[in-house]
Amino acid sequence: MSPEPSRLALRFKPENASFKAKVAELSGEEIDLCFQCGACSSGCPLTAEMDLLPSKVIRYVQLGEEAVLESKTIWVCSTCFNCEVRCPRGIDIANVMEALRQLMLRKKYDRVSLDALEPEELRGLPQIAIISNLRKLTA
Ligand code: SF4
Numbered sequence: 001m002s003p004e005p006s007r008l009a010l011r012f013k014p015e016n017a018s019f020k021a022k023v024a025e026l027s028g029e030e031i032d033l034c035f036q037c038g039a040c041s042s043g044c045p046l047t048a049e050m051d052l053l054p055s056k057v058i059r060y061v062q063l064g065e066e067a068v069l070e071s072k073t074i075w076v077c078s079t080c081f082n083c084e085v086r087c088p089r090g091i092d093i094a095n096v097m098e099a100l101r102q103l104m105l106r107k108k109y110d111r112v113s114l115d116a117l118e119p120e121e122l123r124g125l126p127q128i129a130i131i132s133n134l135r136k137l138t139a
Pocket residue numbers: 040043044045046054076077078079080081082083084093094097
């Protein structure tokens with residue numbers, strides 16, 4: 001299920017602080033530096049497959065909205081770092097995506113698995129898709 005942007009609260013709620021702090025700790029990023037310029041989203045090659053733009057993912061995290069974990073965007077992100085080089089505030093968005101994936105993996109949820117593919121399907125995949133699936137940063 002995709003998060004509902006229309007239901008996103010416009011103000012930070014104190015009860016959401018722990019989720020925000022956890023993502024900040026795991027990612028090592030200063031999420032509050034983001035001022036929603038959208039440069040990350042405009043440079044992302046995979047937005048057509050995403051249900052939330054990368055800049056929106058950052059906004060959800062700023063607000064501590066855990067619903068962002070339901071977004072397929074965090075699994076679509078291929079860790080290509082286009083967004084990082086464009087961000088004027090030096091935020092590595094791929095690190096944030098990775099932190100969100102890790103939170104889901106800790107709940108024993110994985111959206112994609114190479115094991116579920118037939119050998120012919122696997123052979124037809126671009127190399128970058130396989131590398132992304134294995135996630136460059138996930139231990
Ligand atoms: S790292 Fe992820 S969010 Fe950033 S540009 Fe690449 S695919 Fe998009």
